[in-house]
Amino acid sequence: MRNIRKGTGESRRGKETILLILNSAKTILIEQGYSKLSMRKVAVGAEISVGNLQYYYPSKNDLLKDLLDHSIDEFMNEFERLRVGVNNDPELHLRSIINFIVLDLGNPTTTTFYPELWALANHDEYADKLMDQIYARVRLPLEDCITRINPKLSVEQVKKVALFISASMEGMTMFVGNGKVWNDSIKQMANIAIMSFLQMVKKITPEDIDKVL
Amino acid sequence: MRNIRKGTGESRRGKETILLILNSAKTILIEQGYSKLSMRKVAVGAEISVGNLQYYYPSKNDLLKDLLDHSIDEFMNEFERLRVGVNNDPELHLRSIINFIVLDLGNPTTTTFYPELWALANHDEYADKLMDQIYARVRLPLEDCITRINPKLSVEQVKKVALFISASMEGMTMFVGNGKVWNDSIKQMANIAIMSFLQMVKKITPEDIDKVL
Amino acid sequence: MRNIRKGTGESRRGKETILLILNSAKTILIEQGYSKLSMRKVAVGAEISVGNLQYYYPSKNDLLKDLLDHSIDEFMNEFERLRVGVNNDPELHLRSIINFIVLDLGNPTTTTFYPELWALANHDEYADKLMDQIYARVRLPLEDCITRINPKLSVEQVKKVALFISASMEGMTMFVGNGKVWNDSIKQMANIAIMSFLQMVKKITPEDIDKVL
Amino acid sequence: MRNIRKGTGESRRGKETILLILNSAKTILIEQGYSKLSMRKVAVGAEISVGNLQYYYPSKNDLLKDLLDHSIDEFMNEFERLRVGVNNDPELHLRSIINFIVLDLGNPTTTTFYPELWALANHDEYADKLMDQIYARVRLPLEDCITRINPKLSVEQVKKVALFISASMEGMTMFVGNGKVWNDSIKQMANIAIMSFLQMVKKITPEDIDKVL
DNA sequence: AATGAATGAGCGTTCATTCAT
DNA sequence: TATGAATGAACGCTCATTCAT
DSSP: OOOSSTTOSOSHHHHHHHHHHHHHHHHHHHHHOGGGOOHHHHHHHHTSOHHHHHHHOSSHHHHHHHHHHHHHHHHHHHHHHHHTTOOSOHHHHHHHHHHHHHHHTTSHHHHHHHHHHHHHHTTOHHHHHHHHHHHHHHHHHHHHHHHHHOTTSOHHHHHHHHHHHHHHHHHTHHHHSTTSTTGGGHHHHHHHHHHHHHHHHHHOOHHHHHOOO | OOOSSTTOSOSHHHHHHHHHHHHHHHHHHHHHOGGGOOHHHHHHHHTSOHHHHHHHOSSHHHHHHHHHHHHHHHHHHHHHHHHTTOOSOHHHHHHHHHHHHHHHTTSHHHHHHHHHHHHHHTTOHHHHHHHHHHHHHHHHHHHHHHHHHOTTSOHHHHHHHHHHHHHHHHHTHHHHSTTSTTGGGHHHHHHHHHHHHHHHHHHOOHHHHHOOO | OOOSSTTOSOSHHHHHHHHHHHHHHHHHHHHHOGGGOOHHHHHHHHTSOHHHHHHHOSSHHHHHHHHHHHHHHHHHHHHHHHHTTOOSOHHHHHHHHHHHHHHHTTSHHHHHHHHHHHHHHTTOHHHHHHHHHHHHHHHHHHHHHHHHHOTTSOHHHHHHHHHHHHHHHHHTHHHHSTTSTTGGGHHHHHHHHHHHHHHHHHHOOHHHHHOOO | OOOSSTTOSOSHHHHHHHHHHHHHHHHHHHHHOGGGOOHHHHHHHHTSOHHHHHHHOSSHHHHHHHHHHHHHHHHHHHHHHHHTTOOSOHHHHHHHHHHHHHHHTTSHHHHHHHHHHHHHHTTOHHHHHHHHHHHHHHHHHHHHHHHHHOTTSOHHHHHHHHHHHHHHHHHTHHHHSTTSTTGGGHHHHHHHHHHHHHHHHHHOOHHHHHOOO
8 A cells, every 4th residue: 555656645536546456456466367467457457547557656566566565464464463362372372373374275365366476476576575574474473382382492493383384384375275176175274284283383392303314 | 298289399300499498488487487488588598489489389378288297297207206115114205205395395496486386377277287186196195104104094084184294395385495585494394394294194183183163 | 430449539639640540551451452451561651659559449350340431431421422412303313323333433442442341241240241231321322213213113123123233333343443454444334334224224024023934 | 273383283192282272272262361361271271281382382472373273264164164055046145144144153152252353353463364364254255145136336345345244243242142141132133134234235326335424 | 292390570469668638 | 646649569479481301
């Protein structure tokens, strides 16, 4: 919801237009993929002229940046809400985070948006940076739980365990996401994930992580 | 390595040209992403004319299909080699599979190629079908190990556990792959994965998987 | 003179550009034939960029449609003017129509444009529909004259006689048209046509038309 | 059935291939029009390679020439057969010629092939020359009949009357030809034509033809 | 007599972008 | 803010043609 050109999107009408643009862009990205995302199609989808689109976003890259920011904000806002009302039990908290993330993979937007983001991150610096930020943010509460459940792990080791858990869950996107073959098994996947990760966090030792074979 | 148009690629020279094309296409896909993959660029990379490229691959989609087939064949061939010399201990076998796959994520080709494939699979039927085939093939030895380690699980449950393990490992691609921030931690990730998955396979009960909360 | 894309050709400049395009297209169609009509050549002829041409006519077919409409409008407008100041004598009116149409065949545009249209009509639905409309319109006054000259003919028979007269005149295009071998004889052709058709309309009986041999 | 490159098409096999080529080309010309006629499509239709096609016809223009020759030969051969068994009555002979030509317009090949030829003749010298030859040949028997029916006409006037009759009949192609709206009325058109032309030939005077208004 | 391989130009079309209004 | 007009490059693709085998 932040655009590039200074002084644009400040009036109420402008803000509405920006929302129309971002929604159009996101729809295209999700339904057709990044390779089919064009300024023209975004303009048509937003029911404005190409000229006007370029008034708000002078270049396609500007639009992409704002689109990524905007899309991620939505996930983040939902994720933050998890915190509220969390009790003090780290194990329970870990369970609820895992549950939330795995079940979120069933969301049709998540299913298609994130693979696009990952592919993009391999070729686009901004997307790459953004990915780092999101997942670092997602790992924060994981790290907190892990530290409390297994205090013997060093800070670095906790980070790696959190990364493992987070990455593992992301990997399920392409298999249990919306419309995917295994979508019906999403609940069981969450169960396996909780069981697997919880056991591991409890039992894992510093040596398990850092041993060299 | 199989081209589309009848009667092309039959001479030695033709076969060489097809290889030049596929290598060029793969390089572009990996270095620049699918959205930048164009017939022109492939032709330039293969040092042939666009006309000649289209002589072998009448449409871009034909090229994409063959490129995916070709690229996946390479992984499959490597994966098949794992089988050879496998001992009878299912736990050891499971360890070696996990180890192989996680470490393969460090391969620069794997790191960038697979996210492209996942994104593609969301919009391209052929890519989707291919993904199903690859991962089904990858899960086969996993399912075999799991069944032998934990005989109490039903066939369906074994499949879900295998899917969980396979998907989890794929998820690490974007984080520990070649050039990624956590690339240095790839060995520890393999350790955590082995520890986590092995424990889970041993301990998990049918009820753990199918319980409804 | 009506373009396709909404919101284009609305400013004075846009309308001028559309005229430049149509003139360029018509010139190429007439001088080189439909098989040589390309968007690029039209753009060069109109001294605009290909991109701008496609801004007005998103597809070649859109341009062709408008070109046909536009070209036919010109003939129609001239043809309508015939009506004005027509006296009440059906025979005289018939003479003047025949004279007008046959002499119009000497027009260089008519000579080359109509054969293209006929060939096009065999493969293009829109051209076919348009042909039907033009010639139905041309036959209207013919049918009126014939009915008044020979009231014994049924409505259907009048239509067939009118069709015969109209079609016969069109057939001369390829022989007495501009630049054709017999172009010098166009006046005599008109004479023969008038004599032939007038006699026939006066003398023909319902039986002559519908007899089965 | 005559090709361009010296020494080709001399073996039995070569002659068969040439026939396959010409049939393929004619089918495409008739079904899709000249603008869609390409060497590639002809080769596919003839089930030979492009290279082999170009062995027989080094250039597209060579193929076109032979195609026109070949197609017109077919009509000519049929037309010559008319002569056989013709009695001495010029009026009867004229009727039979008119009848033959008008009814031939119902032939699907004639319907689509000739408009293509006319359009082509406007831009291609060879097609133009060929048209002259065919129609001059067609007018010969017409001129013979006219001279005998109406001996007062000069040689030049006879030629013009014959041209008028021939051209008139060609004009019906686009209206009563195969698949055309008025195809059902083809018999009545022949009746009207015979009545109209016969009357005219009998009654017309040198003054009718050459008068200047 | 026939094929497969290759080229280079041109095709219709889409694109990001610029700019005057 | 917003539109319509315009550009120039690139896209996937088809084409006529050449040539080695």
